[in-house]
Amino acid sequence: MKCRIFRRRLGTCTSVGMDYGWGPTSLVQWVVEHIHIYSGLPWWASIVATGILTRLVLAKPVIDSMETANKVRKLRAITQPITQRMWHFQRVGNTLEVAKARAELQDIHREHGVNPIKGFLPLLIQIPIGFGTFRLVRGMAALPVPGLATEQLGWLSDMSLSDPFYILPLVAATTIYFNLRLSAKQTPPGSILNSPMAPATRAIIPAISFIAMSWLPSALQLYFTTTGAMVFGQSWLLSFPKVRQALGLSPLAVEPTSQGTNTTSGPQLRLIDQMVEAQRARAMGQTPTASEQQPADMNVSAIDRMMANIKKNLAEARRDATERLNQITGQDQQAYNADGSPAPPPRLSKKDLKVAAEYQRRRQEEEDALREERNHARREAYLRAMEQEQQQSGAQAWRKHRKTPARKL
Known part of the structure; x- marks a missing residue:
């Protein structure tokens, strides 16, 4: 009798109509129910424990993925020209050169221990599990499952309803923001997290996540908040050199900085240094540069500076989007000869070609107009001439008629 009751309790979700068949949702449901039964935890704690368990299981694949991205970041200076050459030959249809460039890339990756599969493996696992958890918890809150609506935690009195004070969505959005900032240091420079669009991305994605999570059940909000905090903690720990050395990981790739730039000093110290350099240049009779003239205007309000920064970020984002579009379409790619050597640049620039094409069009229109006029x-x-000929022929016929005598009746 106890065995039958125990089996019935394990199938609580199925018994109330939550039968998802086979798939990631059923797998997450099986894990949540077993944690709930065997540990005695409430439903919300079982859901959170499932998220923690998932992150622990995926710890090794996630670390391998971050290590792969770090290696790709270091090899970008070597692989980017080869990739551009491969894209060029792919557009012109030279399959032999494409195969050579791809084999060269594979040799470089193999030599440095880069496995592209490790970079995508965590996503292939996280996406179905995350979708299954979202589908399961939303279904549990919609019924609701017996016991979920009566569970309490702090200011939350009903786990099937959303957070009335929007605290959990705000915390989850904050963790997403800091995760994006940390991920920018561990991804290749070509990604969107390291482009001029990064500030806008770090602002838009957390805002969208906050709006989307505000209407979810509290149990699901707790799940996203917990997993987001674990992702942030994992990325934060892996940013320390000693932790990476203990785990046998390579040091993080550092982007080269321009010489003479003091990256450790704060903005106030940099302003003071620039003002000193400007005064020194004026004393020597030199014209200060634009960067030295900038601190002279210290009366700009905070709102004006903020608007200037926003305009600057938008301009950089527009320029970056244009460069990426040109890179995809191949308009900024360097031309190559048939043997793979770089081709010399064209004699005329794009502006000159456009002016020449416009001149040719105008000349063609003028020639067409002259031809039509002729x-x-x-x-x-x-x-x-035809009219004159007709008139002459008519006059001749009249004169001939006058000279002909009339016939007698």
Whole structure:
């Protein structure tokens, strides 16, 4: 009898109509129910424990993926020209050179221990599990499952309803923001997290996630908040050199900085240094540069500076989007000869070619107009000649008629 009751309790979700068949949702449901039964935890704690368990299971694949991205970041200076050459030959249809470039890339990756599969493996696992958890918890809150609506935690009195104070969505959005900032240091420079669009991305994605999570059940909000905090903690720990050394990971790739730039000093110290350099240049009779002239205007309000930064970020984002579009379409790619050597640049620039094409179009229109004018003049001359010929033939016929005597009746 106890065995039958125990089995019935394990199938609580199925018994109330939550039968998802086979798939990630059923797998997550099986894990949540077993944690709930065997540990005695409430439903919300079982859901959170499932998220923690998932992150622990995926710890090794996630670390391998981050290590792969770090290696790709270091090899970008070597692989980017080869990738551009491969894209060029792919557009022109030279399959032999494409195969050579792809084999060269594979050799470089193999030599440095880069496995592209490790970079995508965590996503292939996280996406179905995350979708299954979202589908399961939303279904549990919609019924609701017996016991979920009566569970309480702090200011939350009903786990099937959303957070009335929007605290959990705000915390989850904050963790997403800091995760994006940390991920920018561990991804290749070509990604969107390291482009001029990064500030806008770090602002838009957390805002969208906050709006989307505000209407979810509290149990699901707790799940996203917990997993987001674990992702942030994992990325934060892996940013320390000692932790990476203990785990046998390579040091993080550092982007080269321009010489003479003091990256450790704060903005106030940099302003003071620039003002000193500007005064020194004026004393020596030199013209200060634009960067040295900038601190002279210290009366700009905070709102004006913020608007200037926003305009600057938008301009950089527009320029980055244009460069990416040109890179995809191949308009900024360097031309190559048939043997793979770089071709010399064209003699005329794009602006010169555009001006030449416009001049050729105008000349063609002028020639067409002149040709039409000549044709019209020829048609007019022909019609006048025909009219004169008709008049002459008519006059001759009249004179001939006058000279002919009339016939007698």
